[in-house]
Amino acid sequence: xxxxxxxxxxxxxxxxxxxxxxxxxxxxxxxxxxxxxxxxxxxxxxxxxxxxxxxxxxxxxxxxxxxxxxxxxxxxxxxxxxxxxxxxxxxxxxxxxxxxxxxxxxxxxxxxxxxx
Amino acid sequence: xxxxxxxxxxxxxxxxxxxxxxxxxxxxxxxxxxxxxxxxxxxxxxxxxxxxxxxxxxxxxxxxxxxxxxxxxxxxxxxxxxxxxxxxxxxxxxxxxxxxxxxxxxxxxxxxxxxxxx
Numbered sequence: 001x002x003x004x005x006x007x008x009x010x011x012x013x014x015x016x017x018x019x020x021x022x023x024x025x026x027x028x029x030x031x032x033x034x035x036x037x038x039x040x041x042x043x044x045x046x047x048x049x050x051x052x053x054x055x056x057x058x059x060x061x062x063x064x065x066x067x068x069x070x071x072x073x074x075x076x077x078x079x080x081x082x083x084x085x086x087x088x089x090x091x092x093x094x095x096x097x098x099x100x101x102x103x104x105x106x107x108x109x110x111x112x113x114x115x116x
Numbered sequence: 117x118x119x120x121x122x123x124x125x126x127x128x129x130x131x132x133x134x135x136x137x138x139x140x141x142x143x144x145x146x147x148x149x150x151x152x153x154x155x156x157x158x159x160x161x162x163x164x165x166x167x168x169x170x171x172x173x174x175x176x177x178x179x180x181x182x183x184x185x186x187x188x189x190x191x192x193x194x195x196x197x198x199x200x201x202x203x204x205x206x207x208x209x210x211x212x213x214x215x216x217x218x219x220x221x222x223x224x225x226x227x228x229x230x231x232x233x234x
Contacts, residue, residue, distance in 0.1 A: 033221050043204060045159075045225035052221070091158055095221070101147045101213055103172055104223060106158040 002027045004094050006107035013082045014115050020067075021077045021110045023092030032096040034068070034075045035104070039089040048090070051075065079112075087114040119143065120226035122207050128232045134195040137229045141188055141209030147171070148190040149223060150182055153204040165190055167212075197233045204228045 003026045013019035025034070036048040051059045051068050058066050063080045079086055092107040119142035129135055141148050146167040151159040152175075161174035165184035176182075179197075184190045194201060208223040 043228055043230075045206065045208075047222060050222065095223075101164075101166055101171065101210055103149055103161040103164055103174060104151075104159070104208075105161070106151075108158040 002029070002094055002096065002105050004092050004105050004107040006090075006092055006110050008110045009108070010111045010113070012113040012115055013079070013086075015082055015084060017082055018078060018080045019082055019112065021079075021090050021092075021112065023075045023077070023107055025073050025075065025092070025094050025105075027073070027094065027096065029096045031098050032094060034066075035093040035095070036064070036066070036075075036077045037091045037093060037106075038086075039091060039109070040085075041088075045091075049077065082114050084114050084116060087112055118224040118226065120207060120209050120224050122205075122226035122229050124229060125227065126230050126232075128234065129197060130234055131197055131199060133197050133233075134193065135197065135231065137192040137194070137205055137207075137231075139190045139192070139207030139209075139226060141190070141207075142211075142224055144211060145209035145224070146188065146212045147210045148184055148188070149208045149210075150176075150190070150192050151206040151208065153206060153228075154200075155203070159206060162192070194231070199233050202231055202233045204230050 032053045034051045038046045049061045067076045089109045091109045093104040121140045149164045150162040162176040164172040182192045206228045207226045210223045
């Protein structure tokens with residue numbers, strides 16, 4: 001079975017600094033997708049960034065970027081120029097298969113605090 | 117706003133009772149997923165429907181059941197409720213296979229239903 005592990009239950013970062021959240025996963029599939037979701041206090045699940053396993057280039061979305069190491073099954077999220085609004089729970093998630101119609105497997109999350 | 121709606125937003129009930137949670141997917145999405153998020157935990161997949169048919173099952177208890185109706189909305193039924201069933205229940209939807217554009221591999225989450233069992 002596929003599993004997703006986030007080894008940092010809590011992290012903190014100073015405003016304007018950079019922080020990296022770790023995620024590892026276990027799968028025997030070759031075709032899959034990886035995601036980072038943000039869950040602010042409102043509890044809404046917000047997609048931050050996604051990575052297709054077949055793409056070697058790391059995904060970026062503005063201040064958010066990933067370091068995807070397929071052989072090591074590692075998928076870390078880097079947040080640059082951290083802002084107070086980045087404070088939230090961050091979940092790493094995995095989905096197998098080429099289509100969008102498979103369930104997500106989530107890690108337990110990392111709670112990020114941003115210090116002013 | 118993701119386009120996925122869930123009702124009710126909050127539900128408070130007693131042990132032993134039965135409740136129904138409702139989800140309407142985004143227009144055009146055929147897949148509906150149900151996830152459970154217990155206190156300070158990650159999301160656990162419960163069940164998936166695709167165009168009215170059960171597609172995948174996760175860690176769903178026998179006391180729980182779901183269905184997807186012809187208009188594609190879905191209901192999650194929770195019965196013989198226990199204190200441990202208190203959680204946030206999310207519904208998500210995704211577009212059908214072959215959808216062009218960037219949405220095809222994304223799941224869109226509703227705002228969730230917070231269930232409290234007393």
